[in-house]
Amino acid sequence: MRPWTTTVGLLLLVLGLQQLSPGAGADEAPVASSNQVWLVDLGGALGPATADLIIRSIDDAHNAGAQALILRMDTPGGLDKAMRELVKAILRADLPVITFVAPDGARAASAGTYIAYASHVAAMAPATNLGSSTPVSIGGPTPALPTPSQEGPDADAPTPPPGDAMTRKVVNDAVAYLQGLAELRGRNIEWAEKTVREGANLRASQALEQNVIDLIAGDVDSLLEQIHGREVELSHRTVTLDVAGAQLITVETDWMHELLEIITDPTIAYGLLIFGVYGLILEFYNPGMVFPAVIGLVSLLLGAYGLQMLPVNYAGLALIVVGIAMMVAEVFTPTMGALGFAGVIAFVVGSLILIDTQSPGYDIPLTVVAAFAATSAGFMFFLLAAAVRARHGPVRTGQESMVGEQAEALGDFSGLGRVHVFGEDWKARAEEPVEKGEKVRVVGIDGLTLIVKPED
Known part of the structure; x- marks a missing residue:
């Protein structure tokens, strides 16, 4: 196979990986509505592979006519880029996306908090927590909120937060981003700032009291029972969740997700x-x-x-x-x-x-x-x-490279004759008789004549 065809083939193989995934047909028209609720898990750190799986699942659930998609989370956070792509997918989703921090003992830290704020319905299981939303990639100390004595029109100008300009820019961007999601979903705006600047956390009961989440549920069945009949605002319409007796479809990982997870x-x-x-x-x-x-x-x-x-x-x-x-x-x-x-x-x-x-x-x-x-x-x-x-080392180029090599006599001779070595015919001199086809060893060079002797 020619090298250029191999290169082109390998390049097309790698570039075409995403197009071969099961979610590639997400733009198909939705089928008739069915009484299904899809469940997809976010366990561990949020990266490109997991975000891709969830985004494709949202589209596939809509195409299947599902009533809603439940995103069950237990995550320490993840990459900012992956989180923002997932948040965008939730905001433009054509079906309700319900985040559920579960099972008991799970957490939705850092990126998980942003995803919970963006979801249409946010729920937590008992003994779970969320928060710690400070961008960690910037490192160093994080800015603190002003104390109550500093607030108000007559307060002195607040002290600039610690850290360099880039630190302040990244933190302020994260604050505005999470507050925008809070405003969109009618959730606690003040705590959104606190979790970014101070890394604040809330238990499930506290999150419900402070209007950070919508409800607490022990399991998925309890969650479905509580959200049945709830009105949810999508990007362009209002829907009423009809999930009584809904069939729960658990999304399984596919080969595309496994490959992306690895590379x-x-x-x-x-x-x-x-x-x-x-x-x-x-x-x-x-x-x-x-x-x-x-x-x-x-x-x-x-x-x-x-x-x-x-x-x-x-x-x-x-x-x-x-x-x-x-x-x-x-x-x-x-x-x-x-x-x-x-x-x-x-x-x-x-x-x-x-x-x-x-x-x-x-x-x-x-x-x-x-x-x-x-x-x-x-x-x-x-x-x-x-x-x-x-x-x-010794010189191994030109005529000198033939010394010590084996040659083949091209005819019978004693004295001068010809031998074949290195693919060429050379004039040779031997002290002893040599027969045609006999193997000889080159022991020296005299001008353009090889000095040879029969092999022992």
Whole structure:
């Protein structure tokens, strides 16, 4: 197969993954209404794969004519980009989306709180909590709310919140975003600010008392019983929930979700990227092997696909590429290790800042970075040692390279004759008689004549 056809085929395979998912037909016209309620779980950190599954489930539930979709949550938070995409999907949904923090002991922290505020109905099970909505990726101390003595028209101007300008901008943006959702759904606006600025939390009973959620339910059956007959405002119409005796459809994960879950793991995406680069480098050093190029290209494309769905710091990505380039360049232009050492440093720093977030579950472990850095350094020093050995070893080019090689006599001769070596015919001289087809060993060179002797 030609290399360019292989490349194009692999590229189309990766770019077409999303189009092959079961949710790709979400734009189909809805079927007749049915007495169904769909249930999808958000367990663990919210990332691109989980957000994609929930968004597709919302569309599929609408197309199936379901009465509502219940999003059962137990999450420590997740990526801001994934959360905002999911919130947008809930706001434009054509059926009610009900968030349910469950089972007992579950939480809807950080991104989970934003999702609960955006939902048409928000419910919690007993012994659950929500809150801690401060954007964590900015790090450092968070601004605090003014005390009551500072409030009012005669109060002194509030002290600027601690942290740099970027910290204040990110926090203020998050406050306005959550307050906008609170205003839209008629929920507690003051507490929305408090959970962002102070990282405040509420138990289920407190959340109900403070108008953060709509109800408390022990399980899904109790939830359905309580929301039956409730009017819900969608983006363009009002609907009344008719869920008495509704069939509960639990959404199962599909192969698309499982694949996205794997390749959007920052550690996996990072590893695929590095393997891809080294696969192509190996093919460059050994042209024609094909296998390293194919594996490298597939790894590189899958890694790039995963990284583009994550909050990547492109400065970190550039440092990784530059670091690898410097380590490879050390082999060709030996600088006593200076260039290679600088490359290792750039590689490590780039790896540490590659993922631009501190969301739980979305960092690259230091052990992984150290392992790849050590492997890269070892690979560099291996190539460097090979280059040094080749430089200081015997000359193996031109006529000198034939000394010690085996040749074949082209005829009988004693003295001068001709032999075949390295695919060419050469004039040869032998001290002993040689027969046609006999194997001889090249022991020296005299001008353009090879000195040979029969093999023992």
